[in-house]
Amino acid sequence: MTFTVFLSRLARRLVRPLSTTKVKMAGVGGAVPATAGAAAVIDGATTLNYISAFRLTSKDNQSSAVLGFEDNFWLWSVEAGFDLTHPPTPSSDPVEPRLTLQCALTPITVDPAKTALLIIDMQNYNLAKELGNHVKAYHDAEDNILKYAIPAARKTRIQIIWLTWGLTEADLEQMDPGVLRTFGWHSVRLDQPPPAPRPGEGARKDGERMNDKGLGEEIGEVTLENGTTVEGGRILMQGTWNAELHGPLAQAFTAGQTASRQDVRFHKNRNSGMCDKMTALTEYLEREQIKTLLFTGANTDQCVMGTLQDANLKGYDCVLLKDGCGTNSPEFAQLSAEYNCLRSWGFLSTCKDLATAAGVEVKNSSK
Template sequence: MPVEADVIAPSTQDKYLFGKLAEAALMLYARSLCTSYTIMGKGRKAIIGNADNFWLHSSKENSFDLTHPQSPSSEAISPRLDLMTSTTPITLDPQKTALVIIDMQNFFLSEAFGRTKGAGHDAVKNLEQHAIPAARKAGVQVIWLNWGLTDKDLDLMPPAIKRAFGFEVVLDNEDEEVETDTAEGDIFREHGAADDPKVNPQDTVVLENGKDKRIYKGLGSWCGNLELPDGTTVDGGRLLMRDAWNSALYPPLDTLYEEGIGCWINKDRMSEKGIRSLLFAGVNTDQCVSGTLTDAFSKGYDCVMLKDACGTTSPSFSQQCIEFNAAKSWGFVATCADFARGVENMASQ
């Protein structure tokens, strides 16, 4: 004979404990590299990452949620930024996102240094017209990441970085190695002929990579007086040193910065401020931009390259290579217009 038992309704405390146990079980799934679970009526979901840093993927929309909630079961944030990329839609938390603008400085873009109009200048326009206004509207932090060296930085600068900007040698009329200290205190050895009438002063700057010796005279070297397009002259200051004219932001970005948009951070001084997702812009795409992006990727940041806000003077395949890897390996690729549209759509949420 079956035994009848009283049905006891769960208490509020029991419901709370059950909910916590369910959430804990879900977080255990998140500790694996990629663990899937099903939500009835909503398609297949996946947790990618670990308990402290994870994305949510929806097979129904083929989209990634990069908002970094406290747990996979947390309520969706609002407002959120839905961004269409070249491969898949993604969702960002504006409060955890920053637009990182790299090296948009006079030395790299100004006509005073013989720079001709190109992809970098197109990137300036796209930032001015689309990306920066969108960031301001969405509350996305703008970070200006630039060169701004000190003499101490020069003393500690690795040789590979110094080589990229040229270095000085002393030309001697003897066929033997000459060791000398430059103004920066560095020691170089080189052959040469100081009395040779064919030798010009700029020939004491060694560059084997095809760059212009007239402007690449070494980090910290004096740029001299420079003529601007309007005919006025300006003291260029020391190359890429802090507070020098050549290190200032290229117009009109300098005005946007002075209006209070974003914060200025010198190289190697970027710190975490609750930011999880980074939108990348700047010059040169295949050098400082990609180097910063891959560093951020290795440190666990979400990386989105705004391809038309990046430019380079290198061959076109250099840009294509970075865009390909940014989309396929390091994160995602979008345009400034994509970003602006995503911000506009936030208003309808």
């Protein structure tokens, strides 16, 4: 059996027969058929008790649909794209206020009250030029976050969440070896002679060498651009200079403490801030009833995507703002993340599109 035939048979199984019961969809227009047993009529009103995990509205009417289940569903129409406002039921009145954001394949509509902008790992450790960080993609992302994403979030009262590495002694004691390798080793080209081994260390030919410093080790004194010096602190430990938000972003966070919707910050000890080992952010999102997450930060293909993928698997709506993300990986890593966020992991948009949706001036229209 060919792969094409397999997909065809699978699709026929997923698309279920539909009854003629109607469910009016807020903001979509008209009514769509519901699956058998999905709706109940109470006092003449149609209410939805269950929504199948996947369905088309009908074979002859594919202009609107409901996707999901009772506690987590989207509305869709050809004209409006995907409605991610999460009303109580598909027949509820449209959620207001709402914000329509243009994405790569389709527009989406979100409820600002249920939306958060995540700014991930934009710290001195990654961005400070005093530490030799000259990755243009990081600083381009920083500019777009400051000029467009943050002002748009402030104007529409989207929650801003700063998610950064911030280790404790307890974290170091329980750190997985894979994480230690990420920060403590670097690649060496196999076609080049290896560097001289350290005293007591035999030469290795595995293509990796230990860094001089790893997680929790002292950086030492750092000379800033203005000539003053600071203690860099232990790598990515809470309260150190290297783990603090980078200059202008730190100022934005401080300003956010008096915003109408106060900025919040969470520390993490893994690439993902929403993995099973990191529950504080997830608990906050559940408590605040936030459903939609807009992702920015560094590195796109590592900590940003790691958090985005965990969020997606937990049922959150995920949008990657590609011009607010940067990586020091090869270009194909950024492109792969963007490609997979077109549909598989959520939606793909930009900080500039968010600003446009919020009515924030965008001086340069190029994406």
